[in-house]
Amino acid sequence: MSVVKGLASQTAVYGVSSIVGRVLTYLLVPIYTGAFSAAEYGIVTGLYAYVSFLNVVFTYGMETTYFRFANRPGTDRRDLYDRTLSLLLVSTIVLTAALALLARPLLGLLDIPPGHERYAVWVALILGLDALTAIPFARLRLLNKARKFAGIKxxxxxxxxxxxxxxxxxxxxxxxxxxxxxxxxxxxxxxDPTVGVGYIFLSNLFASGLTLLLLGRELLDFRFRLNLAFLKPLLSYAYPLMLMGLAGMVNETLDRILLPKWLPEGFYPGQSSLTAVGIYGACYKLSILMSLVIQAFRYAAEPFFFAQSTDKNSPATFAMILKWFTLCCAVIFVGVSLNVEDIGPLFLRRPEYLQGLAVVPVLLLANLFLGVYYNLSVWFKLTDKTYYGTYIGAGGAVLTIVLNFLLIPVLGYMGSALATLVCYFSMAILCWRLGERHFPVPYPALRLGLWLAFATLLVALGWGVEVTGFWVRHAWHAGLTVAFLAALYWIERPRPATRPT
Structure with missing residues (x-):
């Protein structure tokens, strides 16, 4: 249990930058939705969907690869740092230049009218700067410099x-x-008022440049060394992770790219496809609390799992971590889903955004299963069978595309949300079943499944039962939330060991 507490402590420190920072960013949502129409915000949503994809391409799995090779016996960590960062520097320059030259075709894929090409150029520069910080940040995590990592972030x-x-x-x-x-x-x-939503990208660009400057000590400690023979085993380990990451981005963000393409004209009366993307993207933000927990957990868990891999008790530790991670996320799922009708208007300042609130519980549950999948994926990373992650991610990507194709014309952005849920649920189940064969861990699967079913039932009751009156509705939702918390405490509370008679 002390090991789990150590991981929780690291997660808390990383969470300072992740959660506090994301909350600060999240507080910009009311400003965006108040200053810009849903169609204008749709441009931001669409371009940042591409950013999520391209972030994976720009770093191509080298962070996890760096962790894996740095923990191998006899590895010269200084030499590894120099060579991985050298490779990333060269690839970043090439990719940033190529992306800037392809600004117009990129905007055309999102149905963004001409005249906004500078947005895509700024996005290319953001991606380049962020890619250059990946290995220095990974080095801080490897050295357990969580406070410096959090401070710079x-x-x-x-x-x-x-x-x-x-x-x-x-x-x-x-x-x-x-x-x-x-x-x-x-x-x-x-x-310049004509820049409009472009100031969102410009602000990000300046912030990325500042982050790179704050990593100056780590960058000054770097020596350019490019040796392809040395890098070959790293790339062999990394490329399945990149493919897995790309597949993951298909599952996570492709819906906001496909939505304007496959949404029938006039599906939402009086709204353009970019307006629908803007509404969906703004409502997606309301599922951010689940994403914050998952991101903070991943920062701490990845080096932790590798460090614990040789411990004979590691399977039991991994099982305990998954249990409490899932239960904590279930509490978030219930609490936010049952109160989203009150939370929504606080952040989505124009009424046109509120019509998409029904997707929030679906997306919260989807992200919960994504977090479960990240926990379960430890088995193929520790056994160097990362290609299984590629297969699982690719299967999820195919499922995402097919379900979006089938559901968007019928259900609009709710179809995209349901496709995300089915995809992440399927990936978690498949990863669990494969892991049982290659790296058995005694996960309490049935117990956790029952808890998630109970949480989903309570959320369905909260949304499905019509309750009139402001205070009555609040009391109903609060009662359901308290019922879940009480049941969780009663069943999962620590019990004193029974003394032998």
Missing amino acids: LAGILANVVLNLFFIVLCPAVMSGKWLPALQPLVARVY
Whole structure:
């Protein structure tokens, strides 16, 4: 149990940058949805969907590969760091240049009209800067420098938030005379209202540059060494991870790319396809709490799992981690799903966004199963059988594409949400079954399945039973939430060991 507490402590530190930072970013959602129409926000949603895909291409699995080889006996970690970062530097320069040149075709895939090519160029630069920070950040995690990792991450996020507030809130207010009109000449030098949603990308770009600067000590400690013979085993280990990551991005973000393509014209009366993407993307943000927990857990768990791999008690430890991770996520699923009708208007400032709230419980449950899959995937990483992850991810990607093709024309963005849920559930089940053959772990699968079924039933009751009256509805939802928490405490609470008679 002490080992699990150690992992929880590391998760908490990494969570400072992940959760606090994401919460700060999340607080920008009301600003975005208040300042921009759903169609304008659809541009942001669509381009950041491509960013998720291309982040995987730019780093091509080298973070996990770096962890794996750094923990092998006899590895010169300094030499490994230099060579992996050298490879990443060369590939980043090539990919960033290529992406900037393909700005117009990229925007065409999203049905974004001409005149916005600079957005795609800024996105290419963001991807390049972020890729260069991947190995230095991985090195900090390997050395258990969680506080420095969290501090730099948080500084970049704070810079992004401050710049967003400056360009999207302060500058328009000054130029309109609402606030501090005396500053208009100064603001006019740095602010161009025609950039519009582009300031979201510009703010991100400046923040990524700051993050790279804050990693200066790790970068100054780097020596360029490119040896393809040395890198061959690394690439052999990494490329299945990249394919797995790409498949994962298909499952996670392809719906926002396919939605404008496969949504029938007029499916949502009076709305364009970009408007639907904007609504879906904004409502997707409401499932962020689940994503925050998963991200913070992954930062801490990946090096932890590799370090524990040689411990004879590691299977029992992994089982205990999955149990408590799943139960914590179930609490989030129930709490957010039953109160999303009250949370939604606080963050989605225009009424047009609120019509998509029904997708939030589906996406929360989908992300819960994604977190379960990340836990279960430890077996093929520890056994160097990463190609199984590629197969599972590819199967999920095919399932995602097929289900989106079938469901979007019938259910709109709810079809995309259901496709995500089915995909992640299927991946988790398949990974669990394969893991039982290659790396047996005594996961309490039946017990966790019953808990998730109970949580889903309570959420279905909360949404399905019509309750009139503001306070009555709140009491109903609060009662369901408390019922789940009480049952969880009663059944899972620690019990004192029975003394022998």
